[in-house]
Amino acid sequence: MRCTLGVDVGTSSTKGVLVTADGTILASATRTHDVSRPRTGWVEMDGRVWWDEFVGIARELLSAVKDAEILAVGVSGMGPCVLLADDDDEPVRPAILYGVDTRAAAQIERMTAELGGSEITRIGGSVLTSQAGGPKIAWVADEEPDAWAGARRLFMPASWLARRLTGAYVLDHQSASQVSPLYDIENERWYEPWWKQYAGTIEEPALAWAGDIAGEVTDAASAITGIAAGTPVITGTIDAWTEAVSVGAHEAGDLMLMYGTTMFMVFTSAVATGEETLRTPSMWTTAGAFAGTRNLAGGLSTSGALTAWLKDLTGTDYPQLLAEAVDSGPGANGILLLPYFAGERTPIQDPDARGVIAGLTLEHTRGDLYRAALEATALGVRHNVETMRAAGADIRRIVAVGGGTQGQLWLQVVSDVTGLVQEVPETTIGASYGAAFLAATAVANPGEEPLITEWNPIAQTIRPDAGLRDLYDTLFDRYVRLYEGSKPVVHELAAAQRGEAV
Known part of the structure; x- marks a missing residue:
C-alpha cells in the first residue's frame, strides 16, 4: 500500500498518520507527554522525547499496516521552540517552548533597547515578545553559561526529526521568521549582523520551505524506525502552519x-x-x-x-x-x-x-x-x-x-x-495530516500533485x-x-x- 507518513509533535502529544494517495487515513497513533514547568513562566521539554515518540509511532503504524510502502515522510511540531544542541547533536538543556514560556522578559527589554523597536519590526516583522526565539537564545547565553558553551546548533521539533532521520541541518523559512530578530523577513534569509551578535557560536541552519525535501532516511535511521533507507523527508514547519495546510x-x-x-x-x-x-x-x-x-x-x-x-x-x-x-x-x-x-x-x-x-x-x-x-x-x-x-x-x-x-x-x-x-x-486530525499531504506533494510527478480540497473537503459550516x-x-x-x-x-x-x- 503506497502512502505517506505524517508526524506532528504537539504540546501535549505526538500524533502520526499513514495516509494513502487519495487522502484516506490508513492508521493513526498517538503518544501523550507532559511539558515541564520548573518555575512560574517557564515551559520546557526534553527534546529527546520528540525522537523517541517518532520512533514508537513509526513502528506502531508500520506494524498496523503490514503492506505499507512509505513514499515520503512529513514532519511538523509546536513552535517556535529553542532546542540547542552540541556538536554531537545532544541537547545542552531542555527545549524552551513557544510564547507560553515567558522567561526572557529581560532579554526582550535589552535587545529592544540595543536594536530599536522600529528597526526590529522593519527587519524581523514583529516586535519582540515571549513568542520570539531570539531572546530565548540570549537567555541561555546570559543565564546558563555552561549550557551555552556547548551549544552549536538550533532545532525545533520538525527540524530535529529531519536531522535525526536524514542528517540534514535545515530549518524552514516560516520557523526561522519566528526566531526574531535574527531573520530578515523581506529578504528571506538570516540577518547576519544580529545573528552574530546574539547567536554567534551557533551554526546557522540552512533555509528551505516547508514542503521542500530535506534529505533521505539514512541507514541508521532506517534501522531504528523501520522506514526504508532512501525515503524522502520534507523540511516541515510549525504545527499551526501545517494544520492550515491540512484544511x-x-x-x-x-x-x-x-x-x-x-x-x-x-x-x-x-x-x-x-x-x-x-x-x-x-x-x-x-x-x-x-x-x-x-x-x-x-x-x-x-x-x-x-x-x-x-x-x-x-x-x-x-x-x-x-x-x-x-x-x-x-x-x-x-x-x-x-x-x-x-x-x-x-x-x-x-x-x-x-x-x-x-x-x-x-x-x-x-x-x-x-x-x-x-x-x-x-x-x-x-x-x-x-x-x-x-x-x-x-x-x-x-x-x-x-x-x-x-x-x-x-x-x-x-x-x-x-x-x-x-x-x-x-x-480535523490536524498537523500530522498536513505533514502527510506536504510529503505526498513533494514526491508527486509534476502536474499530478494532490489537491487538499479533494483530500479533505469541507464537511460543515457553522453560522453565528x-x-x-x-x-x-x-x-x-x-x-x-x-x-x-x-x-x-x-x-x-x-x-x-x-x-x-x-
Missing part, C-alpha cells in the same frame, strides 16, 4: 483557527500579488509556509488547557460539563472570565496577565463556569480578529481545525461571539446566531474593560507569584 487554509485571505491546548490563528496574504507585508505590534508577522506568502498570526496561551483545568478541578468529564454549559446558556448567567491563566500572547502581549473570574455568586454552577471558559476563549479570538482587521487583514474565509472542533458547542460559541462563519473540514449579537457585543466591551481595570492588581499578583517584593 487548505493557506491561500490569500484565509484565516485558520486552530482549536487545541492553545488557540492559534494564522491569516495569509500573498506578497507576490503586491500586497504589503502586514505589521502590527499586537500580532506576529511571519513568513508563510510557502514562497510568496506572508502571515499575520496570533495565539491564546490557554484554550483547551483552560477547559482541561476546569475538568480536573471539578472531577467531571467533558460530556457532563458540556451538557451543563448548554443548560447555562449564552452569557453564562452573568459570569465573565479572562482566560489569561498562563499569561497572554496576542493581542495584549502580557506575560503577567492572569485569569480573572468576575461576577460569581453562590448560585453559580460548574456549568456556568465551563460556559464562561468557552466564551472567554471566543472573546479572545474576537480580540485577535478585530486587531488583525485593524492592521489591514482582508479576512475572506475562515477554517476551523484541531481537536476542539469535535465539540459542537465550542464551535458555535466562537461563531456567536465573533460573528464569523466557520468552515469545518471532514478531517444573529440574535446573540447584542449580548456578545456588550460582553466583548466588558471583556476588554475588565482586563484594563484589573491589570494593575493582577500584575502585582503575578510578581508575588514569582516571589518578588511588591
Whole structure:
C-alpha cells in the first residue's frame, strides 16, 4: 500500500498518520507527554522525547499496516521552540517552548533597547515578545553559561526529526521568521549582523520551505524506525502552519483557527500579488509556509488547557460539563472570565496577565463556569480578529481545525461571539495530516500533485446566531474593560507569584 507518513509533535502529544494517495487515513497513533514547568513562566521539554515518540509511532503504524510502502515522510511540531544542541547533536538543556514560556522578559527589554523597536519590526516583522526565539537564545547565553558553551546548533521539533532521520541541518523559512530578530523577513534569509551578535557560536541552519525535501532516511535511521533507507523527508514547519495546510487554509485571505491546548490563528496574504507585508505590534508577522506568502498570526496561551483545568478541578468529564454549559446558556448567567491563566500572547502581549473570574455568586454552577471558559476563549479570538482587521487583514474565509472542533458547542460559541462563519473540514486530525499531504506533494510527478480540497473537503459550516449579537457585543466591551481595570492588581499578583517584593 503506497502512502505517506505524517508526524506532528504537539504540546501535549505526538500524533502520526499513514495516509494513502487519495487522502484516506490508513492508521493513526498517538503518544501523550507532559511539558515541564520548573518555575512560574517557564515551559520546557526534553527534546529527546520528540525522537523517541517518532520512533514508537513509526513502528506502531508500520506494524498496523503490514503492506505499507512509505513514499515520503512529513514532519511538523509546536513552535517556535529553542532546542540547542552540541556538536554531537545532544541537547545542552531542555527545549524552551513557544510564547507560553515567558522567561526572557529581560532579554526582550535589552535587545529592544540595543536594536530599536522600529528597526526590529522593519527587519524581523514583529516586535519582540515571549513568542520570539531570539531572546530565548540570549537567555541561555546570559543565564546558563555552561549550557551555552556547548551549544552549536538550533532545532525545533520538525527540524530535529529531519536531522535525526536524514542528517540534514535545515530549518524552514516560516520557523526561522519566528526566531526574531535574527531573520530578515523581506529578504528571506538570516540577518547576519544580529545573528552574530546574539547567536554567534551557533551554526546557522540552512533555509528551505516547508514542503521542500530535506534529505533521505539514512541507514541508521532506517534501522531504528523501520522506514526504508532512501525515503524522502520534507523540511516541515510549525504545527499551526501545517494544520492550515491540512484544511487548505493557506491561500490569500484565509484565516485558520486552530482549536487545541492553545488557540492559534494564522491569516495569509500573498506578497507576490503586491500586497504589503502586514505589521502590527499586537500580532506576529511571519513568513508563510510557502514562497510568496506572508502571515499575520496570533495565539491564546490557554484554550483547551483552560477547559482541561476546569475538568480536573471539578472531577467531571467533558460530556457532563458540556451538557451543563448548554443548560447555562449564552452569557453564562452573568459570569465573565479572562482566560489569561498562563499569561497572554496576542493581542495584549502580557506575560503577567492572569485569569480573572468576575461576577460569581453562590448560585453559580460548574456549568456556568465551563460556559464562561468557552466564551472567554471566543472573546479572545474576537480580540485577535478585530486587531488583525485593524492592521489591514482582508479576512475572506475562515477554517476551523484541531481537536476542539469535535465539540459542537465550542464551535458555535466562537461563531456567536465573533460573528464569523466557520468552515469545518471532514478531517480535523490536524498537523500530522498536513505533514502527510506536504510529503505526498513533494514526491508527486509534476502536474499530478494532490489537491487538499479533494483530500479533505469541507464537511460543515457553522453560522453565528444573529440574535446573540447584542449580548456578545456588550460582553466583548466588558471583556476588554475588565482586563484594563484589573491589570494593575493582577500584575502585582503575578510578581508575588514569582516571589518578588511588591
